[in-house]
Amino acid sequence: MQQINLLLASLPDGILLGFVYGVAAMGLTLIWGVMNVINLSHGPIIALGMFGTYLIFNKLGVNPYLGLFIVAPIGLLLGILIYTVAVHRVINAPHLSSLLATFSVNMIIIGLGTAAFTTSPYNVDFNMGSVSLGSTTLLGTRLIAALAAIFATGSLYLFLYRTRPGKFIRAVANNRAAAELMGIPSSQILALSFGLGTMLAAISGALIATFFPFSILSGGGYELKSFVIGVLGGLGNPVGALVGGLALGVLEAVVPAFMETSWVPVIEFGLFILVLLVRPNGLFGAKQ
Amino acid sequence: MKNWKQYIGIIVPLLVVAGLMLYPTITGKAAARETAFTILKAIALASSLNILLGYTGYVSFGHIVFFGFGGYVGFYLLSVQGVSLWISILVGGISSGLLAFLLGKAILRLRGAYFALATIGVNEAMRAFINNIELFGGPIGLTLNFKAYQAYGGAAKALEMAFYIVAALAFLALIMSYFIRTSKFGLGLLAIRENEDAAEVMGVFAPDAKTWAYVLSAIVPGMIGVLFFFKNGNVEPHDAFPLHASIELLVMVMLGGQGTVLGPILGAFAYQGMRGYLVTSDFFKDIQLSVSGALLLMIVLFIPSGAIGWLRQRNAVLRRVLA
Numbered sequence: 001m002q003q004i005n006l007l008l009a010s011l012p013d014g015i016l017l018g019f020v021y022g023v024a025a026m027g028l029t030l031i032w033g034v035m036n037v038i039n040l041s042h043g044p045i046i047a048l049g050m051f052g053t054y055l056i057f058n059k060l061g062v063n064p065y066l067g068l069f070i071v072a073p074i075g076l077l078l079g080i081l082i083y084t085v086a087v088h089r090v091i092n093a094p095h096l097s098s099l100l101a102t103f104s105v106n107m108i109i110i111g112l113g114t115a116a117f118t119t120s121p122y123n124v125d126f127n128m129g130s131v132s133l134g135s136t137t138l139l140g141t142r143l144i145a146a147l148a149a150i151f152a153t154g155s156l157y158l159f160l161y162r163t164r165p166g167k168f169i170r171a172v173a174n175n176r177a178a179a180e181l182m183g184i185p186s187s188q189i190l191a192l193s194f195g196l197g198t199m200l201a202a203i204s205g206a207l208i209a210t211f212f213p214f215s216i217l218s219g220g221g222y223e224l225k226s227f228v229i230g231v232l233g234g235l236g237n238p239v240g241a242l243v244g245g246l247a248l249g250v251l252e253a254v255v256p257a258f259m260e261t262s263w264v265p266v267i268e269f270g271l272f273i274l275v276l277l278v279r280p281n282g283l284f285g286a287k288q
Numbered sequence: 289m290k291n292w293k294q295y296i297g298i299i300v301p302l303l304v305v306a307g308l309m310l311y312p313t314i315t316g317k318a319a320a321r322e323t324a325f326t327i328l329k330a331i332a333l334a335s336s337l338n339i340l341l342g343y344t345g346y347v348s349f350g351h352i353v354f355f356g357f358g359g360y361v362g363f364y365l366l367s368v369q370g371v372s373l374w375i376s377i378l379v380g381g382i383s384s385g386l387l388a389f390l391l392g393k394a395i396l397r398l399r400g401a402y403f404a405l406a407t408i409g410v411n412e413a414m415r416a417f418i419n420n421i422e423l424f425g426g427p428i429g430l431t432l433n434f435k436a437y438q439a440y441g442g443a444a445k446a447l448e449m450a451f452y453i454v455a456a457l458a459f460l461a462l463i464m465s466y467f468i469r470t471s472k473f474g475l476g477l478l479a480i481r482e483n484e485d486a487a488e489v490m491g492v493f494a495p496d497a498k499t500w501a502y503v504l505s506a507i508v509p510g511m512i513g514v515l516f517f518f519k520n521g522n523v524e525p526h527d528a529f530p531l532h533a534s535i536e537l538l539v540m541v542m543l544g545g546q547g548t549v550l551g552p553i554l555g556a557f558a559y560q561g562m563r564g565y566l567v568t569s570d571f572f573k574d575i576q577l578s579v580s581g582a583l584l585l586m587i588v589l590f591i592p593s594g595a596i597g598w599l600r601q602r603n604a605v606l607r608r609v610l611a
Contacts (some may be wrong), residue, residue: 038401089589095401096347100542101588103535107581115574220531225410226407262420262427269413276406277394 018249027200033236049205075202079195234282259267327416345481356385356528358510404558545594
């Protein structure tokens with residue numbers, strides 16, 4: 001009985017968190033789906049998104065949710081820059097090259113971030129009150145973060161399916177050579193996709209910062225979570241990423257009711273390896 | 289001695305390691321031994337990784353898991369059971385090899401980026417798992433009683449001995465690397481690297497070959513782990529499975545030239561030297577990570593085959609000489 005109460009209390013929280021995880025993973029999986037690159041600079045960009053919220057709220061005094069409209073375009077431009085400088089030359093090289101290229105970007109960002117912010121934890125002191133639902137209390141910040149995550153997903157979906165550049169992205173993901181023959185400027189589309197992926201990472205970081213403390217190094221943990229979610233949902237499948245995010249959020253809420261919290265990562269990564277082995281296309285199918 | 293040139297590919301690497309081993313005695317400084325220890329450790333680990341990465345073409349992002357796992361098993365024997373260092377090192381190496389065998393049977397079926405992701409997962413899962421195991425001290429880890437060093441003639445003597453063991457392990461890693469490279473088994477690995485399906489058609493039984501390459505690349509890291517934690521006197525989950533150390537190894541192999549015997553040595557040398565310089569320099573010490581990152585990016589973008597690979601492409605004589 002006690003476990004059920006605990007579950008009821010933690011489950012809604014886990015689901016809300018899952019949406020935000022899902023957005024981070026969507027960025028990773030979009031980049032993989034379009035250009036078969038695993039972006040190892042994902043974590044530091046999530047961390048930069050967190051510091052974006054910090055700077056906007058603590059230094060400029062702007063509401064963090066309005067701040068998203070500043071963080072997102074910066075994330076997009078940063079992604080396009082990273083693609084142009086680091087990824088474009090190795091896009092057709094073996095995987096090791098693109099993994100190491102994005103990892104070197106990771107090192108550069110962490111190095112500069114450490115010099116600017118040190119590695120000590122930061123906190124955004126922002127409160128949106130809370131909503132009580134029976135035995136469970138939902139923090140306002142998490143509720144809005146989940147709504148923002150759903151909004152971001154919806155926008156991405158509309159962009160990919162209803163606009164011309166979005167259709168170009170899907171065409172390039174489907175078959176780059178054929179897309180080029182149809183006159184699609186593939187290099188620009190790849191840069192745009194990479195930008196969108198990092199934009200989603202920055203947005204999720206900006207949202208996470210409203211309810212968790214963070215440091216320049218905390219992106220790494222969310223990057224690993226994004227890998228797990230991406231694999232659960234099928235690498236290259238943005239909708240699968242959202243579902244995978246929810247699954248992970250629920251898992252993180254359910255497991256502590258039955259065993260020590262420190263077992264959560266064991267189960268997460270165990271599941272990750274298992275899904276990779278048994279269903280490498282993810283539980284919900286690969287890219288569409 | 290007419291065809292000594294044929295063996296230059298192994299003579300040069302061995303001379304480098306021998307030079308490193310004698311370096312502290314020649315300079316007579318205690319700090320020199322620490323530096324040489326770090327470089328020798330890096331050489332042994334990078335050369336081991338090269339068997340899988342350079343010869344077989346499988347990118348392992350979590351190779352440090354063998355260092356941590358072997359280290360943990362050996363250190364447990366050493367500190368809790370009171371087994372001697374020699375047997376602990378041996379058992380550490382064997383248990384890493386065994387782990388690699390079991391893992392290899394499962395995850396070597398994955399190719400390309402999927403394999404790389406799986407190795408990251410394995411490393412993180414193992415770290416979290418060890419964190420929960422009471423036998424290994426949970427999140428606090430294990431500590432070696434200071435008295436344990438008495439058996440080896442006191443702490444100072446034990447440290448000196450650890451240095452010579454790491455040199456011996458570096459020799460072992462190199463000799464292994466060279467013999468695999470020049471053997472028929474190694475030829476099969478190189479074929480898998482170029483095209484796994486074609487290699488299978490030509491009669492290389494890829495699943496077994498890959499598994500053995502994985503096992504051989506895991507043994508020395510396990511032994512190094514035991515030795516390293518013996519030298520430090522304690523082991524913690526956080527120190528045993530650092531993901532960034534795995535990636536540093538990849539950088540070393542890449543820097544020197546993957547798939548060559550001399551490459552990882554050169555890479556380990558260059559990387560550790562550069563790090564040592566950046567961390568201590570006044571100008572770079574705050575942004576040393578960024579500078580290393582920028583250098584790595586340059587190498588990946590412009591010299592993807594590494595220093596040795598680049599030299600081999602340029603010069604026909606070197607191509608014959610450098611293994």
